[in-house]
Amino acid sequence: MSESARPAVLGQNQYGKAETRVVRITRDGAVHHLKDLSVSVALSGRMEEVHLRGSNTHVLTTDTTKNTVFAFAKQHGIASAEEFGILLARHFVSSQSAISTARIRIEEYAWERVDAPGCGTARHSFVRSGQETRTAQITFDGERLEIVAGLKGLVVLNSTGSEFHGYIKDRYTTLKETTDRVLATEVNARWRYGRTDADWDACYRGTRELLLHAFAETYSYSLQQTLYAMGSRVIGQRPEVEEIRLSLPNKHHFLVDLAPFGLKNDNEVYYVADRPYGLIEATVLREGAEPGIPVDLTNL
Amino acid sequence: MSESARPAVLGQNQYGKAETRVVRITRDGAVHHLKDLSVSVALSGRMEEVHLRGSNTHVLTTDTTKNTVFAFAKQHGIASAEEFGILLARHFVSSQSAISTARIRIEEYAWERVDAPGCGTARHSFVRSGQETRTAQITFDGERLEIVAGLKGLVVLNSTGSEFHGYIKDRYTTLKETTDRVLATEVNARWRYGRTDADWDACYRGTRELLLHAFAETYSYSLQQTLYAMGSRVIGQRPEVEEIRLSLPNKHHFLVDLAPFGLKNDNEVYYVADRPYGLIEATVLREGAEPGIPVDLTNL
Amino acid sequence: MSESARPAVLGQNQYGKAETRVVRITRDGAVHHLKDLSVSVALSGRMEEVHLRGSNTHVLTTDTTKNTVFAFAKQHGIASAEEFGILLARHFVSSQSAISTARIRIEEYAWERVDAPGCGTARHSFVRSGQETRTAQITFDGERLEIVAGLKGLVVLNSTGSEFHGYIKDRYTTLKETTDRVLATEVNARWRYGRTDADWDACYRGTRELLLHAFAETYSYSLQQTLYAMGSRVIGQRPEVEEIRLSLPNKHHFLVDLAPFGLKNDNEVYYVADRPYGLIEATVLREGAEPGIPVDLTNL
Amino acid sequence: MSESARPAVLGQNQYGKAETRVVRITRDGAVHHLKDLSVSVALSGRMEEVHLRGSNTHVLTTDTTKNTVFAFAKQHGIASAEEFGILLARHFVSSQSAISTARIRIEEYAWERVDAPGCGTARHSFVRSGQETRTAQITFDGERLEIVAGLKGLVVLNSTGSEFHGYIKDRYTTLKETTDRVLATEVNARWRYGRTDADWDACYRGTRELLLHAFAETYSYSLQQTLYAMGSRVIGQRPEVEEIRLSLPNKHHFLVDLAPFGLKNDNEVYYVADRPYGLIEATVLREGAEPGIPVDLTNL
Incomplete structure (x- = not known):
């Protein structure tokens, strides 16, 4: 078989919903807390069917991965970007047999409180702060959990x-x-x-x-x-x-x-x-x- | 003369160098001070010659307006964006007979000091701070000075x-x-x-x-x-x-x-x-x- | 009354939904046509109530202006950016007594057809073309219609x-x-x-x-x-x-x-x-x- | 030795000048040809000295890599992004004993001619075309040359x-x-x-x-x-x-x-x-x- 006659094969692949922006407010009486994340999900596993034949039997849709981000924000709160990413990564791998690895990338945007004299005891006003963006990447392959911050x-x-x-x-x-x-x-x-x-x-x-x-x-x-x-x-x-x-x-x-x-x-x-x-x-x-x-x- | 036969005439026009980024360091012994501006110059006046005939006789080049920004940063320092803009606007109008109005727009970027324990008494380290950009616009027409901040x-x-x-x-x-x-x-x-x-x-x-x-x-x-x-x-x-x-x-x-x-x-x-x-x-x-x-x- | 004691008054104001991205497909059998616009609506009129007292009685919401863009794309099609803007501007001024002026700004993105040999007579594939963006601005104040393209x-x-x-x-x-x-x-x-x-x-x-x-x-x-x-x-x-x-x-x-x-x-x-x-x-x-x-x- | 007591060591590293924008005009009588590239150079090799002790003995400065891009554009012309990248990559590795690998990344911007009726036989007017950017990456490690386009x-x-x-x-x-x-x-x-x-x-x-x-x-x-x-x-x-x-x-x-x-x-x-x-x-x-x-x- 000549070199160019070797057929095409599928290599590394991944998919998911990128840049889901979720804001989670937690109310402690009149004192509010705020977490502001952009979450990108990338899943990989046994995905030959969908690439080669267009069969979605093993595909958890990117829309569902987005919904999961929102539902988890409600169910588990967002203790930190890393904790949140670990929960999501474990969920996708453990709940879907076709998914062997999940990589969650998160950007976190910093806010600080506005202390206005006329707000009394209420604490629900915020201003974006700092120039830098915090990042986190959590990868889980069913066994090993890798956590990269930045x-x-x-x-x-x-x-x-x-x-x-x-x-x-x-x-x-x-x-x-x-x-x-x-x-x-x-x-x-x-x-x-x-x-x-x-x-x-x-x-x-x-x-x-x-x-x-x-x-x-x-x-x-x-x-x-x-x-x-x-x-x-x-x-x-x-x-x-x-x-x-x-x-x-x-x-x-x-x-x-x-x-x-x-x-x-x-x-x-x-x-x-x-x-x-x-x-x-x-x-x-x-x-x-x-x-x-x-x-x-x-x-x- | 039919409507469309009315000829073209020159209307409002202005020119200058935009976004000259100048950083001015002032040393007070081991304590440094820093101003970080982006300066945009727009000049207008008797500019028919250059538009209609390509004659640059009345043109102070945009390159020269840029040089002036740098030279003024040395000669006068930058007390504030507004003061600096006022100096520049007055200069262009007063030094060039063809220039009747100068508009200086400035963006200022905020820095705060890094207080690192190992720096001793030296104070020359900075980190960009805040999300917002401060702006200033100074317009001088030979008589009236208008100052807009933002x-x-x-x-x-x-x-x-x-x-x-x-x-x-x-x-x-x-x-x-x-x-x-x-x-x-x-x-x-x-x-x-x-x-x-x-x-x-x-x-x-x-x-x-x-x-x-x-x-x-x-x-x-x-x-x-x-x-x-x-x-x-x-x-x-x-x-x-x-x-x-x-x-x-x-x-x-x-x-x-x-x-x-x-x-x-x-x-x-x-x-x-x-x-x-x-x-x-x-x-x-x-x-x-x-x-x-x-x-x-x-x-x- | 001293100068600074003069109270604040409301000046020029406008509001609306910005950057509604609408794509309109028209099917002529297997031949499809595509219009791709970003539409920004700005309305002005008798809006003292909402600014001074927070009463929305005269406010057509920005969400409604967005819905109107989509509905008009269906009802009237998009003959051109200018025609579409004229329809929208007339609608807002004529249907709302509190709105005296409407300004519609539009960006249009160019597409050209992909002529692929395997598509047969179907013509529904497109590729974005050109570097420039076409713009249009339509302003209607109840009497005068101004059309600016760019x-x-x-x-x-x-x-x-x-x-x-x-x-x-x-x-x-x-x-x-x-x-x-x-x-x-x-x-x-x-x-x-x-x-x-x-x-x-x-x-x-x-x-x-x-x-x-x-x-x-x-x-x-x-x-x-x-x-x-x-x-x-x-x-x-x-x-x-x-x-x-x-x-x-x-x-x-x-x-x-x-x-x-x-x-x-x-x-x-x-x-x-x-x-x-x-x-x-x-x-x-x-x-x-x-x-x-x-x-x-x-x-x- | 406890785990955390293990000292820091230097891992993969590279350096060079990024995003040097070079335009090369070739004149064929009144017909001009234009190549417009952004070139990013990344060099790696025996660089322990500079990282650990600040000694630049083995450092070809990023400024020099930029100069080399310009000089090569003159000396060799730009036949294609790939050819140009190959010349640069070979040059850095072969001329500097401390450099073992060079990676050249290039973006190429497309232009097409403006055919204006009043230009006669002159062909020196161009307009940027297309939405996409062409890319090329050339890596040379002294033996193997890898060429990636995109x-x-x-x-x-x-x-x-x-x-x-x-x-x-x-x-x-x-x-x-x-x-x-x-x-x-x-x-x-x-x-x-x-x-x-x-x-x-x-x-x-x-x-x-x-x-x-x-x-x-x-x-x-x-x-x-x-x-x-x-x-x-x-x-x-x-x-x-x-x-x-x-x-x-x-x-x-x-x-x-x-x-x-x-x-x-x-x-x-x-x-x-x-x-x-x-x-x-x-x-x-x-x-x-x-x-x-x-x-x-x-x-x-």
Whole structure:
């Protein structure tokens, strides 16, 4: 049989409802609590029939997976994104014989309370807060439960404490070395937990703080060094984290040349470029851990 | 001469550099301060030559307007978005005889400090904060200076304290009345000041807080009522504000029907729809003020 | 009464449902036709009650305006975006005594047929086409009907035939003059018709073609000149158009300096910058016409 | 040593300049040709030094990778996205001893000529065309060259010829079965070639056409079935393709319930929902091929 005559076969496949936005209000008298999630379900299993012959016998519809998200929000509440994802992932695999693996991806949007003097004891007003989005991914294959948390859109900047020099100069190199530059990035991180129960909200807050502190405290000779400092800080101080993947776009702040106007720019005026941008990505693992987080965190 | 034979003439026109992103760092020893603006310049005046004959004799290039933004950030610093805009607007009109009006639009991005324990006395680390963007528009025509401030992207939600009923029912009405709903919106506001000097940052913070408080404290029978409560609160308590325009998309939170699953939804589980959405827009003015803010705040 | 004691009053206001996406299929045997619109309704009239006291007595809900869009798509079909908007605008004003003005904004998305050999005589497969979005705005105040058509997102480029020199040089000017540059822009246009019935689809196609041809055929000494050539071409050749507003961002293509690599760049290699960008905006009118299109086509 | 005491180590890492937008003009007398690419470079190799100690000795800067893109556009031209990516990938690996693998990702934007009557024989005017973006990914590890092509943003719709029924009904199922629905999706595809030289532009055009035809010609009982028909059509008719990954969001077109208005909706009026949406993803391979394309084509 010639090479091109080999027929087509079905490979990895998954399906489900993406981006179901659910808001869950819990009332504790006049004090309300709010959880705001976007939930994406991806199921896989024995799905040859539907792909090859269009038979839906083994298909739990994406519409049903959406309904399940809403019903579970009522029945179980949303203790945390991770808890909610675990419940959903276990449900799909355990209730459907054809489904062998469920992956639940969640974005969580942060709100804080508005403390208005005229509201008395009522506490039901909120304002969206922060730039970053919290993420969680729960995967269950019937046996193993994998929990990956993360964040994206956390924009940070050091206005000094960053140098860049000593790099390779080849025929195409024009960049000038510098001993004082602005270092700014938009942190995109995912970290995998080595356990399946924890105070997930506390883990998130703790990890986020370590990332911020490591960024601020690292005197930097390259964004790679800063990235590794951030990742190893998390591995070193959060024993529940086995692995962290960081994707750090270098949000270039270039010093404006003011000399043509007879002015000196003593690291005071910068222009911010959108594109192109350096993109630094790496995984930092606990020694001996198996890497499990995909390499591509951005959809470039 | 037939109607269609009437020739073409040039009407209102303006030009300039849009979205120049400038970051200004000010060093006070180890304590750094940061201003982060996107500045858009629009100039108009005697520009028939360039439109009709391609002669650039009266054209200050958009590239030069960009350079001016950077040079002014160095020479004058950025005391506030409004002060910076005033300086730029006055400069273009006073230095170029062909330019009669300059309009400067500014977006300002908020940063807060990262207080990391290992930074010692150094204070040069920042994280982007808040969801909203502050805006300012300064227009100078050689005589009159108009200052309009604003914000966009401020997302707020009341989880109760909102009813909606008593509206017109025509042939196409299917909406059910409700005495308890979630009310959420993304505040897009511009307000015009009646004066040309003030503590602009304090004015902004004060107005933003009034908008938040009025939203939270208003028991609402319609989003129009809430909008007017927000606008009139600002007019009533900020004497420097002559007029405010609010554009409030109704970020619909619909109660999920859980009855098919044998569950009761006691105002607990909502789904959030993206489109379509109600859009409520109005101007609230101080009695006797001339309206000056354009009606279209969104680019629908 | 002191100035600040003047109370707040309600100014211009409008409301309605924005971005209702309606797809209308018409079946002509096995040949299907498709119209794909996003419709935004804005109503205004005697709305003091709802703003000041929360009474919805005069409020036709935004939900009802959405339902009306769908019902009219069934009852009347969608002959063109303009025809559909005229029907809706007339309906709201004539059927509701409190509504004095209706403004309908429409975006139309283009599709073309997929001619697949295995489809036989069936013609029900489509692919989205083109980069640009067609727009229409119909305003009816009970007497006057105003029809404004437009497009946005039409990206065009001339790889030669553009010079730029002879401009003002002030203290902040660094730009080099050039006699051969790339000229590229994303056309954002709105034009107002002087009549209320026409073959609107033919008018749109004709105007779009004139814009493209005038851009291509104009040897340019400035983007302003090109803009005016485009606008006056439309006024000159489409007698039904009274006024056109063009907003043209200069999509800068900068020549890359290859000299450091020992290479000559003979107008061959360009890098494209996102921001900042020159923004050139102007109205071209038929002599004697009253300008009616707002100045801000972009939401800067 | 306790589990948490295991130290951090560096895992997979890569870096480079992302989204360098390069436009290459080639002049053939008055006839110009244009290539418009966004190029993202990712390099990996012996990078422990820079991550762990901030030493840039082995770092070719991201700025240099950007310069190389521009210089190569001049030196070699851009025969096709794939050819250009192969040249770049080989260059980085062969010229830098520390770099062991280079991955070049490219987006290509389509333009077509504007044929204006007044241009005479000049052919230097272009308009952006099509909705979809062509993609290419070239990976070279010093030995093996992997070439993956693709497209994204190709929106297609069948207005009939689609049924959906026979699926699982569980406690959370409410969806009604249908024997005639609109099927629409935005095709996101990547396919891996089994060879390293070919007429890449012809391969792209041929594959794109097969995807369109298979979508149009398949009478569908599920989007999974349509996906597999599209993938297997490519594997069956393009011998150079070893594997294709498709990610198909179900762009839901829901029939509007017009009964409350006394109207019948005979598959004529649909509303289009943005979110949530079904997302169907699968790989189709030539029998015996090793899957090589990552599962996540979207950045959910």
